[in-house]
Amino acid sequence: MKKILVFSLALILIYVGVFFVPGRVERLSLMPDKITEAWRFLTYSFVHLDIMHLIENIAGLTLIALIAVELRIALGDFSSVYLSSGFLSVIPLWFMMSFTALGASNAIFGGFGLISQETRKFGVKVWIIILIATLLIFMKSFFAIGTGEFSSAIKQSLSHFFGFMFGICFFFLISKIRSISMNKKRSVLRGDYR
């Protein structure tokens, strides 16, 4: 379980390292007018705009790692959900709404999606966690209604919501695949195919 903490620490070191790369936002973030630079799809989630942005995401990552350890989530599940949410979940919204995206929070919200599914191990109702997380995600947009910040706040909230839902769906998918492959293994061991 502690492997998750090591994985998170490695990610934090990468985030801090990338933070000191000169011109990181222009060179590595996901920009609509630089669509031909394909590496940006892999780098944008490691870039942070300012120190507060970096600190908030480090705090978020540390928190989901601690919760994952508490819930005894496997490193494979945690890392695959985290990285795939970070790389993929913002893409549909980015194509639809055209904005410059950077930061790791989509990956963190993917992690929250995974956590929401695993809290059932402790008898916590999954729908309550999903409801609370959704309310927290859209709270910022709600308070920005009628202000000039609403447009960027709603894009941020939607992007986080996509990350959260992606985490839930991706974990559901890998759990299903795992259960099918386990059933096949059991059948082979039982000799059903003889």
Add this chain to the structure above:
Amino acid sequence: MDIIELSVGATVISGGAFLLTYLKKIKNKMKRSVLRNNEE
């Protein structure tokens, strides 16, 4: 062009911290109940 900072935010961090505390509490409760059952 909008730059969207994908940052977690204080409210979500507080919510996550609350969830972590709650899970620890449930875990301790479970441990105590198992210990009590073993003693009996």
